[in-house]
Amino acid sequence: MRLILVAGSTRTAAVDGISAAGATPELRWHxxxxxxxxxxxxxxxRAPLLPTSPTGCxxxxxxxxxxxxxxxxxxxxxxxxxxKPTGAPTVGFGAKPGRDVRDADPVSTAPGAFxxxxxxxxxxxxxxxxxxxxxPGGTTTALSTMRALGESYPVSSSxxxxxxxxxxxxxxxxxSASDLDPGEAVHHPELAVRFAGDPVLAVVSGLCVxxxxxxTRVTLAGGxxxxxxxxxxxxxxxVGPMELATTSYLADHVDLAPAxxxxxLDLTVTDPEFADDRxxxxxxxxxxxxxxxxxxxxxxxADVLDAVEGRTLALLDSLxxxxxxxxxxxxxxxx
Amino acid sequence: MRLILVAGSTRTAAVDGISAAGATPELRWHxxxxxxxxxxxxxxxRAPLLPTSPTGCxxxxxxxxxxxxxxxxxxxxxxxxxxKPTGAPTVGFGAKPGRDVRDADPVSTAPGAFxxxxxxxxxxxxxxxxxxxxxPGGTTTALSTMRALGESYPVSSSxxxxxxxxxxxxxxxxxSASDLDPGEAVHHPELAVRFAGDPVLAVVSGLCVxxxxxxTRVTLAGGxxxxxxxxxxxxxxxVGPMELATTSYLADHVDLAPAxxxxxLDLTVTDPEFADDRxxxxxxxxxxxxxxxxxxxxxxxADVLDAVEGRTLALLDSLxxxxxxxxxxxxxxxx
Numbered sequence: 001m002r003l004i005l006v007a008g009s010t011r012t013a014a015v016d017g018i019s020a021a022g023a024t025p026e027l028r029w030h031x032x033x034x035x036x037x038x039x040x041x042x043x044x045x046r047a048p049l050l051p052t053s054p055t056g057c058x059x060x061x062x063x064x065x066x067x068x069x070x071x072x073x074x075x076x077x078x079x080x081x082x083x084k085p086t087g088a089p090t091v092g093f094g095a096k097p098g099r100d101v102r103d104a105d106p107v108s109t110a111p112g113a114f115x116x117x118x119x120x121x122x123x124x125x126x127x128x129x130x131x132x133x134x135x136p137g138g139t140t141t142a143l144s145t146m147r148a149l150g151e152s153y154p155v156s157s158s159x160x161x162x163x164x165x166x167x168x169x170x171x172x173x174x175x176s177a178s179d180l181d182p183g184e185a186v187h188h189p190e191l192a193v194r195f196a197g198d199p200v201l202a203v204v205s206g207l208c209v210x211x212x213x214x215x216t217r218v219t220l221a222g223g224x225x226x227x228x229x230x231x232x233x234x235x236x237x238x239v240g241p242m243e244l245a246t247t248s249y250l251a252d253h254v255d256l257a258p259a260x261x262x263x264x265l266d267l268t269v270t271d272p273e274f275a276d277d278r279x280x281x282x283x284x285x286x287x288x289x290x291x292x293x294x295x296x297x298x299x300x301x302a303d304v305l306d307a308v309e310g311r312t313l314a315l316l317d318s319l320x321x322x323x324x325x326x327x328x329x330x331x332x333x334x335x
Numbered sequence: 336m337r338l339i340l341v342a343g344s345t346r347t348a349a350v351d352g353i354s355a356a357g358a359t360p361e362l363r364w365h366x367x368x369x370x371x372x373x374x375x376x377x378x379x380x381r382a383p384l385l386p387t388s389p390t391g392c393x394x395x396x397x398x399x400x401x402x403x404x405x406x407x408x409x410x411x412x413x414x415x416x417x418x419k420p421t422g423a424p425t426v427g428f429g430a431k432p433g434r435d436v437r438d439a440d441p442v443s444t445a446p447g448a449f450x451x452x453x454x455x456x457x458x459x460x461x462x463x464x465x466x467x468x469x470x471p472g473g474t475t476t477a478l479s480t481m482r483a484l485g486e487s488y489p490v491s492s493s494x495x496x497x498x499x500x501x502x503x504x505x506x507x508x509x510x511s512a513s514d515l516d517p518g519e520a521v522h523h524p525e526l527a528v529r530f531a532g533d534p535v536l537a538v539v540s541g542l543c544v545x546x547x548x549x550x551t552r553v554t555l556a557g558g559x560x561x562x563x564x565x566x567x568x569x570x571x572x573x574v575g576p577m578e579l580a581t582t583s584y585l586a587d588h589v590d591l592a593p594a595x596x597x598x599x600l601d602l603t604v605t606d607p608e609f610a611d612d613r614x615x616x617x618x619x620x621x622x623x624x625x626x627x628x629x630x631x632x633x634x635x636x637a638d639v640l641d642a643v644e645g646r647t648l649a650l651l652d653s654l655x656x657x658x659x660x661x662x663x664x665x666x667x668x669x670x
Contacts, residue, residue, distance in 0.1 A: 045458045072407075076424050087455055089411050089424035120422055123380045 001128040003073045003221075004207065005039050005064075005291055006135075007032035007090070008080030010098035010106070010198040013137025018166060020053040020158040020285055021136035027051070028136045033086035035061035035134040035290045036077045039068060042315060043322065045087025050319050053158065057281025058316060060292035063272065064132065066311035067295035070304045078117070078207070080135065081109070081199030093117045093206070095199035101144050101174035107202060110194040114206035121210025129211050130245075130298065132221040132291020133200050133229075141198035142228035144171035148192035150183025151231045153259040155224040156250055160284045171196070189232040197232075201225070205232035212240030219243040220265070221294020223250040223287070227259045234263050243268055246293035249283045270296035274309050278316060336463040338408045338556075339542065340374050340399075340626055341470075342367035342425070343415030345433035345441070345533040348472025353501060355388040355493040355620055356471035362386070363471045368421035370396035370469040370625045371412045374403060377650060378657065380422025385654050388493065392616025393651060395627035396469065398607065401646035402630035405639045413452070413542070415470065416444070416534030428452045428541070430534035436479050436509035442537060445529040449541035456545025464546050465580075465633065467556035467626020468535050468564075476533035477563035479506035483527035485518025486566050488594040490559040491585055495619045506531070524567040532567075536560070540567035547575030554578040555600070556629020558585040558622065562594045569598050578603055581628035584618045605631035609644050613651060 013019045013028050022028030027049060034047035038061040044050065051059040068075055077088045081095040093116035099106040121129070135141075139155040146153055156162065175182060178195035185192035193202045208218050208229065220226035223246045230242060244260060248271035260267040270293060274282060282292075299305045348354045348363050357363030362384060369382035373396040379385065386394040403410055412423045416430040428451035434441040456464070470476075474490040481488055491497065510517060513530035520527035528537045543553050543564065555561035558581045565577060579595060583606035595602040605628060609617060617627075634640045 041459075043460075045455065078424075085427075087426060087458060089413075089426045091422060091424045092420075120380065123422060124376075125378075 001130065002126050003068065003075050003291060004078055004129055004131045005036060005075065006078045006080040006131065006133050006200050006203045007036045007082055008095060008097065008135050008198065008200040009083040010135060010137050010141055011100040012098065012140050012170065015170060017163050018140050019136040021051065021289065023052050023054055029083045031059065031136050032134040033082055033084045035059055036086045036088035036090070038062060039064050039290060040075050040077055040088040042069065043319065046085045053281065053285045055281065055285055057285040059290060060282065060286050060288060061134065061290035062312050062315050063308060064291045064295040065315055066308050067299045070307055070311055071298060071302055078203055080203040091120065093203055095203055098141070098198040101141050101196055102170060102177050104177050105195065107194050107197055107199055109199060110197065110202035111190055113199055113202045114190065114193065117203045117206030118210035121207035122214045124211070125214055126216050128217040128219065130219040130221050130291065130294045131204055131207060132294055133204055133225055134290045135198055135200040138198060138200060138225045140167045140170050141201065142225045143167050144174040144196040145192050145201055145228045146231055147171045147175060147182045148180050148185040148196040149189070149231050149235055150186045153224065153227050154254050156254045156287060158286050158289065187235050189235040193232055201229055201232060204229040205236065208233045208242065209236050209238045212238050217241060219245050219294050221245050221291035222289070223293065224254055227256065230263045230265055241266070245270070245297035247272065247288050247296060250288040250293065253287060268297045270300050272296050272308060276309060276313055279309065279312060336465065337461050338403065338410050338626060339413055339464055339466045340371060340410065341413045341415040341466065341468050341535050341538045342371045342417055343430060343432065343470050343533065343535040344418040345470060345472050345476055346435040347433065347475050347505065347533070350505060352498050353475050354471040356386065356624065358387050358389055364418045366394065366471050367469040368417055368419045370394055371421045371423035371425070373397060374399050374625060375410050375412055375423040377404065378654065381420045388616065388620045390616065390620055392620040394625060395617065395621050395623060396625035397647050397650050398643060399467065399626045399630040400650055401643050402634045405642055405646055406633060406637055413538055415538040426455060428538055430538055433476070433533040436476055436531055437505060437512050439512050440530065442529050442532055442534055444534060445532065445537035446525055448534055448537045449525065449528065452538045452541030453545035456542035457549045459546070460549055461551050463552040463554070465554040465556050465626065465629045466539055466542055467629055468539055468560055469625045470533055470535040473533060473535060473560045475502045475505050476536065477560040478502050479509040479531040480527050480536055480563045481566055482506045482510060482517045483515050483520040483531040484566050484570055485521045488559065488562050489589050491589045491622060493621050493624065522570050524570040528567055536564055536567060539564040540571065543568045543577065544571050544573045547573050552576060554580050554629050556580050556626035557624070558628065559589055562591065565598045565600055576601070580605070580632035582607060582623050582631060585623040585628065588622060603632045605635050607631050607643060611644060611648055614644065614647060
C-alpha cells in the first residue's frame with residue numbers, strides 16, 4: 001500500500017473569498033508545497049510557513065502526517081502543477097499550475113499530465129493506492145468540472161460558510177469562457193478537466209484510471225474534489241472498485257451518498273474525535289484535505305485512531321518550536 | 336538518518352570506452368533514472384530495463400536497495416540532471432544534464448544547483464545524511480574536476496580495465512576548452528564543477544556544504560567521484576566531519592588513503608563478501624555506485640551484512656521474473 005499526495009495549484013484560488021487554504025492569498029500559493037513537505041517529512045524544508053486558515057486552523061496535512069508516522073506509510077508526492085518550490089521529492093507529469101477556470105483553456109497541460117499519470121499508476125503495480133490532494137481553490141474547479149460532465153453533486157468548502165453562489169457563478173463563467181454547455185463534456189473527461197478543471201484533477205484521475213486498469217485497489221482520500229475526480233474516472237469508462245474515504249466533518253457538511261451511489265464509490269466516513277481546542281477548527285474550517293480522511297480511515301482500520309490526536313498535537317508543537325524561516329521569498333516559479 | 340541518491344547525467348558518458356554503466360551507449364542515458372527507481376521502489380516503473388554492464392553485471396543499485404529494505408531506510412532521490420524520465424520522486428535544484436566536459440561551459444546549471452542543494456541540505460536539518468550518486472561517465476568528470484582544483488587523486492572505473500589515458504586526455508581537453516590551467520580553480524569549486532565537472536557533483540557538494548553547515552554528519556557513499564565531491568566541499572571552505580564509505584572492490588582497485596588524509600575523510604571500506612556467481616561481476620565491473628559502499632557500511636553497523644547477498648539475489652530474481660517493458664521509448668527529455 002502506498003499513500004500518494006497530488007499537490008498543485010490553480011489561479012482560481014486567487015478569486016476573493018473562495019478558499020481558506022492559506023492565511024492570505026499570497027501564502028496560499030505555498031500551501032500545496034508546504035503540505036507535501038509536512039506529509040513527507042513532518043516538517044517544513046523549503047516552504048516558508050505552516051499553512052493555516054485565515055482564522056488560524058492548521059492544515060489537515062498534519063493529521064495525515066500523524067497517521068503516516070503511526071503506521072509507517074510510504075508517501076509519494078506527485079506534482080499536479082506546483083506553483084512554489086517544495087523540498088518534498090515529487091514525481092512529475094508535466095502538469096503546470098492551472099490558470100483561472102474563467103480563462104480560455106485554463107489547464108492546457110491536463111491531457112499530457114493525465115496520460116503520464118495513467119501510465120505511472122499502471123506501472124506502479126501496487127495492491128492498494130490511497131490518493132489525496134492539496135490544491136487551494138480546488139472545490140471551485142471541482143464544481144465546474146462536474147458541470148461540464150453534466151454531474152450535479154454538491155461541493156464543500158474550506159470556509160465556515162460555503163460561498164456556493166460565488167462558486168456557481170465561477171463555474172458558469174468557466175464553461176462559457178470555453179464555449180461548453182453544461183454536460184457537453186459527458187464521457188469526455190479530457191475536455192472537462194482541461195477546460196473547466198485543474199491540474200490536480202487531471203493527475204488524480206489519470207493515476208486512478210491507470211491503477212484500476214492494473215488491478216490496483218484505489219482509495220480516494222478526500223471529499224468533494226475526489227467526487228469530481230471519481231466522476232472523471234467513471235466518464236473515462238473505468239469501472240474498477242473505488243473507495244471514497246473522508247472525514248465526518250466533511251460528510252456532515254455535504255451529503256455524499258448520491259455521488260457514492262451513482263459513481264459506485266464505497267463510502268468510508270471517519271470521525272477523528274478531536275477534543276483539543278487547537279484541532280477544533282477542523283470541524284468547521286478545512287474539514288478535509290491533504291488525504292486527511294483517507295489517513296484517518298487507515299488509522300481506524302489499524303486500530304490506532306485514538307493515537308492520532310496526540311501525534312498531531314506533538315507535530316504542531318514541534319513546528320511551533322522550530323518557527324522555521326518565516327520570510328516568504330519571491331521566486332521565479334510563481335504561476 | 337536519511338539516504339540521498341543524486342541521479343544525473345553528462346554527455347561525457349557518450350565518449351567511447353569510458354563507462355560500463357549501461358549495456359549500450361543508448362541505454363546508459365536511462366541508468367540513473369532506473370537506479371533511482373530501484374533504490375526507491377525495488378523495481379522499475381518508468382525506466383525500460385535493469386541497468387547492466389556490457390558484460391551483464393547488474394547495477395549496484397540492487398545492493399543499495401537490498402540494504403534499504405533490510406534497514407527500512409528512508410530514501411530521497413535528488414535530480415542531478417536526469418536525461419530520462421524516472422518514476423522515483425525527485426527533489427529538483429534546476430540541474431540539467433551536463434554537456435561533454437570538452438565543450439565550453441558544460442555545466443551552466445551548476446552554480447544554481449549548488450546553491451539550491453546547499454539550502455536544501457541545510458534545511459533538511461538531519462542528524463546524518465548518507466549521500467550516493469549515479470551518473471555514467473562520472474569518474475571522467477571527477478578527474479577533470481580535480482585537475483581544475485589542482486588535486487591529483489586517482490579515479491576508478493566501472494570497466495575491468497580503467498581507460499585512464501583516455502580519461503586524462505578528456506580532462507586535459509576539458510580544461511583547455513574552458514581556458515583553465517590545472518589548479519587554476521583552487522578554492523573556486525564553483526568554477527571547477529561548472530567548467531570541468533558534472534551536475535551530480537554540483538548537487539552532491541552543495542548538499543554536503545549545507546548539511547555540514549547545519550551540524551549534520553555526512554557520509555559520502557561512493558568511491559572516487561565522492562573524492563572529487565569532497566574536494567569541492569573542502570575547496571568551498573567547509574571543514575565539518577565527513578566519512579567516505581565505499582566497497583572493498585573499489586578500495587582494492589584505487590588507493591584512497593592519500594585523498595582521505597588530505598581531505599580529512601574518515602574512510603570506511605566494506606567487503607560485501609558476495610559468493611554467488613551472479614554478483615561476482617561487482618568485484619571487477621561496477622565496483623561501486625548508487626550508494627552501494629555506504630549502504631554496505633550501514634548494513635555492517637546494523638549487523639545485517641550477511642543478509643545483503645540473499646536480499647540482492649531475491650531482488651534480481653523478482654526483476655528477472657517481471658521482465659518489464661523492454662522496449663526503449665524515445666522521449667523528449669534526452670540531453
